[in-house]
Amino acid sequence: EPEVTQTPSHQVTQMGQEVILRCVPISNHLYFYWYRQILGQKVEFLVSFYNNEISEKSEIFDDQFSVERPDGSNFTLKIRSTKLEDSAMYFCASRLDRATEAFFGQGTRLTVV
C-alpha cells in the first residue's frame, strides 16, 4: 500500500541551526501539507503546497520556514534558524485531489536544544 515517508524519524539540533525535514509523498498525489504537533497539544496546520507553489500558510509559518519540491518526488520543510519552541513532531501529508482524504507520514520528531 502506498504511504507517505518521512526522514529522519528523529532529529536533534542546536538552537540557531538550520534543519531540513524530508518527505516523500504518495507518487500520484498533487496536494502536499506540513503540520506540526507540539508535545501534548493538537495537530496544527503549517502550509499547503500545490502546483509548485504555496497555496496557504498559517501564522506559524513565518519567514524562518520554507518548503520546496526540488525534484518531483521529495517535499521538504526547512527551518532556517531553529528555536527551542520549534521542538515538535512534524507531519507531512499528501492527497490525490480536492475530494479525497489526506494521508500522513509517520512524522519527524524535532528536538531543539
Added chain:
Amino acid sequence: AQSVTQPDIHITVSEGASLELRCNYSYGATPYLFWYVQSPGQGLQLLLKYFSGDTLVQGIKGFEAEFKRSQSSFNLRKPSVHWSDAAEYFCAVGESGNTPLVFGKGTRLSVIA
C-alpha cells in the same frame, strides 16, 4: 472559521466495553469529517471519513462514526474495545479543495483489563 471540539481529554474504558468519543465541529457548509488515530510514537492513521451520503460510516478496526448535522457532531463508536485500541484519537474537519484540515485537541483512550 472552522473549529473542532473534542470535549473529553482522556477516557478510560474496560476491555470489551463499548466506546464513544465525542466530536463537535463548527463549519458553515457541509464539511468533510475525519477520525485519525495516533498510537504512541506513531503517525496519524485514518480510521474513517465522511464526505457525503450515508451518515453512518464504517472504518477500519471495527470503528464507526455517525454524522449528525443537527448537532454538528461526528462521534466515533466501537461496540467492544480491545487493549490495542489504546491511543490518541483526533477528529478533523476539512472541505474539498486544497484547504487544510483543522484538528481537535484529541482524546486519549486508555484501556484497562
